[in-house]
Amino acid sequence: MSQVSGQARDPLEDIEALEDNNLVRRARDGDERCLETLIARYRNFARSKARSYFLSGADKEDVV
Numbered sequence: 001m002s003q004v005s006g007q008a009r010d011p012l013e014d015i016e017a018l019e020d021n022n023l024v025r026r027a028r029d030g031d032e033r034c035l036e037t038l039i040a041r042y043r044n045f046a047r048s049k050a051r052s053y054f055l056s057g058a059d060k061e062d063v064v
Contacts (some may be wrong), residue, residue, distance in 0.1 A: 022034075023041075
């Protein structure tokens with residue numbers, strides 16, 4: 001089991017099932033699995049938001 005902030009983490013734990021506030025807290029504590037889960041969870045949202053702010057197609061892709 002890996003340790004984050006002195007706490008043992010279960011490698012089989014279902015990270016996907018955690019709520020965002022728990023993922024953020026644990027990511028801040030150094031849990032890379034939680035950070036990766038947050039990134040994957042919001043990747044499409046962030047991309048679509050960034051694209052909505054730019055008119056030119058090339059500029060949109062450069063931002064994301």
